[in-house]
Every structure is written in structure tokens, then in C-alpha cells.
């Protein structure tokens with residue numbers, strides 16, 4: 001009998017499984033994909049899927065801080081029904097280590113923090129006629145001018161895109177909102193919070209709960225890693241050696257992996273992506289640890305671009321005793337790499353030591369009690385200017401009844417709530 005399957009049991013695949021009732025094939029032994037929390041006791045190397053009974057463990061996320069921003073009201077309602085959430089008001093800054101200066105996000109609306117002279121220079125440059133734009137670097141120069149770019153946007157994007165910002169097309173402009181009136185206001189006075197994540201929600205019981213509650217409502221099959229898809233004979237090959245026939249596939253795996261698995265080719269050259277090494281750290285809280293939820297870092301010596309503080313969002317990320325004392329911190333550090341250039345174990349270990357040393361030098365932490373890395377191979381997807389690769393790849397797959405969906409399947413930036421929404425739509429569309 002032929003069958004339609006959903007590939008991948010992250011939040012997109014789970015949402016599709018929920019609305020369609022179709023089987024979800026998942027490589028791992030648990031649901032959630034990148035949206036998974038785990039727990040580690042102080043001084044233990046072991047990851048626990050659930051909080052231990054005594055609750056004396058740090059909670060971390062596989063993919064670093066996963067705060068649920070934006071989202072349709074109905075999707076947020078769905079999430080809250082499955083696992084109640086708390087809402088938080090974003091607190092984030094750019095941290096210039098060299099001058100030990102914190103500037104609230106977005107920096108262009110807080111120019112007064114840079115001093116009157118720099119603020120005046122940036123405003124003069126921002127008011128200039130817009131330049132022709134081809135790459136992300138061009139777009140930054142056109143919006144923010146040379147001074148702010150040299151100070152922050154270039155060094156930050158060099159790290160965040162692993163150097164790709166000079167050749168990729170501009171994207172996700174809403175992450176750096178441009179509003180000249182607010183920039184002027186912010187050079188002199190307070191400005192209102194802006195951007196896509198001014199507030200966000202997070203499940204009170206941890207992100208794991210969301211994936212688990214969704215999986216309970218799905219026909220999900222674990223340990224089903226797919227290694228190959230034969231689009232002619234419509235056969236899926238599993239890592240365990242068995243095969244199964246399919247009718248249609250709803251696929252949440254990254255677009256480049258889907259092309260590779262099917263052997264389909266397209267004329268356009270592939271678009272680039274970046275991988276992220278997430279380093280989760282549980283530590284004694286340092287004397288100068290900030291209260292921010294996360295910081296954007298343009299000048300960290302060890303090469304990370306963002307450090308976030310889970311426990312500044314919610315103390316439930318700390319071992320139980322420390323939730324009272326507040327003398328510990330649970331944090332994540334993100335560093336980008338050009339897609340697939342994974343460092344060796346020895347390099348990851350040396351990098352982790354360098355990060356801990358740097359955070360200690362900054363007095364954000366004292367002794368580290370847990371240091372735990374995760375490699376995310378396809379983390380951020382990008383496009384080359386005028387590239388046709390994404391649309392050609394999606395069309396080639398759809399022509400074979402393989403429908404790519406979600407952040408990685410469709411090769412576009414989106415958060416958890418939008419991934420769930422896309423999964424709902426696609427699942428409903430394919431319901432038998």
C-alpha cells in the first residue's frame with residue numbers, strides 16, 4: 001500500500017502530523033528537532049531529557065535560547081493550550097567589549113549612547129540618498145552609513161554570517177528596523193521598543209513540553225532516519241536498511257539535503273547557509289553579569305556573535321537551590337561557521353575553553369559547572385543576489401510530489417510560531 005509521509009518531527013512536521021493525521025518519520029528518538037530542552041546537573045557531563053526529581057539541574061535548549069516571538073493569535077492560543085506560557089518584555093543590547101559599553105537594541109534608535117559627536121555623524125550619513133543595493137553589506141551601508149557600519153554592523157555581520165554578508169542578498173530587514181524619525185528621537189531621548197520580538201513567550205514547563213504534547217497527538221515514528229529518496233520508484237531508504245514505498249512526501253528537512261537525498265539537480269548554483277555552534281554554559285554568576293536576555297557581540301575575541309542568558313529570562317533555567325539565591329547563571333553562546341565546515345572535537349573543546357575564559361575575563365561568570373556544545377549543521381539559510389536556486393529546487397521537488405515546508409524546507413527565516421502555522425496549513429492541505 002502506498003502512503004503519504006511527513007519527514008521530520010520538529011515543530012513543523014509535528015504541526016503537519018497533527019492536522020493531517022499522517023505518519024511522521026523522525027530520525028531521532030524524541031520529538032522537537034531544534035526545539036528541544038534538556039537538563040544537566042552541575043559538574044555532570046550527562047544530558048537528561050527531563051528535569052530530575054530534585055530539580056537540581058540547569059535547563060538548556062539544543063539550539064540556544066528559543067523564545068517564541070510573533071505568531072498569529074490562534075497559533076499562540078494553540079501553544080498556550082498545550083503548555084501554558086509566560087510572556088516577557090525583551091531586554092537586549094549591543095555590548096562593545098573594547099569600550100565596555102552597552103547600547104540597547106536596536107542600536108540605531110539609541111545613538112545618544114554613542115556620544116553627541118558620533119550620533120550627529122551617524123544621523124548625517126543616514127539622511128543621505130540611498131545607494132544601489134546588491135548585497136547585505138550594501139544594504140547595511142545604504143541604511144546606516146559608514147560610521148555605524150564600521151562601528152557595529154560590519155563586524156557583527158562578519159561574525160553572524162561567517163563572512164558571507166559581503167556576497168549574500170539582503171534579507172530579514174525587520175531584524176534591523178530602519179526609521180529615521182526614531183533614530184533622530186533616539187539621539188536625544190527615549191524611544192519606544194521596536195522590532196519583531198519586543199515581547200515573547202516561553203512555556204513555563206520548558207520548550208520540551210510543547211514538542212511532547214504535540215507528538216502525543218501525532219502518529220510519530222522514531223529512529224527512522226532517511227538516507228535516500230528514489231523519486232522515480234517512490235521509495236524511501238532508511239538508515240537501518242529497510243525501504244518503504246510512498247505516494248507523496250511533506251518534507252521539513254533542509255532543501256539542500258532533500259536535493260542530495262533525491263539526486264535531483266537544478267541549473268542554478270546552490271545558495272549558501274551557515275552552521276551554528278551553540279555552547280551552553282552553567283556557571284557561578286559573575287559580579288558584572290548583565291541583566292539582559294541576550295547581547296549582540298561585535299568584538300568577542302573567541303568569535304561568538306551572541307551570548308544569551310536563559311536564567312535572566314526565567315530562573316526556572318537554574319538548579320532549584322540557585323533559583324532562590326540567584327548566584328548561578330544559565331547561558332548560551334552562538335558562533336557561526338560557513339555551512340558544513342564543522343570543527344573537530346579538539347577544536348570545539350579549545351573554543352569552549354576560550355569562551356569560558358573570555359566570559360570570566362568579562363566577569364560575566366566565575367567557575368563553570370557545565371560546558372555543553374551542540375552543532376547545528378543548517379542553522380541560517382541565505383540567498384545569493386538574484387539567485388533562482390531556491391525556487392528551482394522547490395519546483396523540482398514538487399514536480400515529484402515532494403513538498404518542502406518550514407524554515408529549512410523552504411529555505412527562509414522564520415520562528416517557531418510561523419513554523420507551526422506552516423505545518424498546520426501544509427498538513428491540512430495534504431489530508432487524505
Ligand SMILES: Cc1cc2nc3c(=O)[nH]c(=O)nc-3n(C[C@H](O)[C@H](O)[C@H](O)COP(=O)(O)OP(=O)(O)OC[C@H]3O[C@@H](n4cnc5c(N)ncnc54)[C@H](O)[C@@H]3O)c2cc1C
Pocket residue numbers: 007008009010011012013025026027028031032033034035063064065066067068069224225226227252253276334376378379380405406407408414415416417419
Ligand atoms: C540558532 C537558532 C536560534 C533560533 N532561535 C529561535 C528563537 O529564539 N525563537 C524562534 O521562534 N525560533 C528560533 N529559531 C528557529 C526555530 O528553531 C525554527 O523555526 C524551528 O525549529 C523549525 O522547526 P522545523 O521542524 O522546521 O525544523 P527542525 O527543528 O530542524 O526539525 C527537522 C526534524 O527533521 C529530523 N530529520 C533531519 N534529518 C532527517 C532524516 N534524514 N530522516 C528523518 N528525520 C530527519 C530532525 O531530527 C528534526 O527533528 C532558531 C533557530 C536557530 C538555528
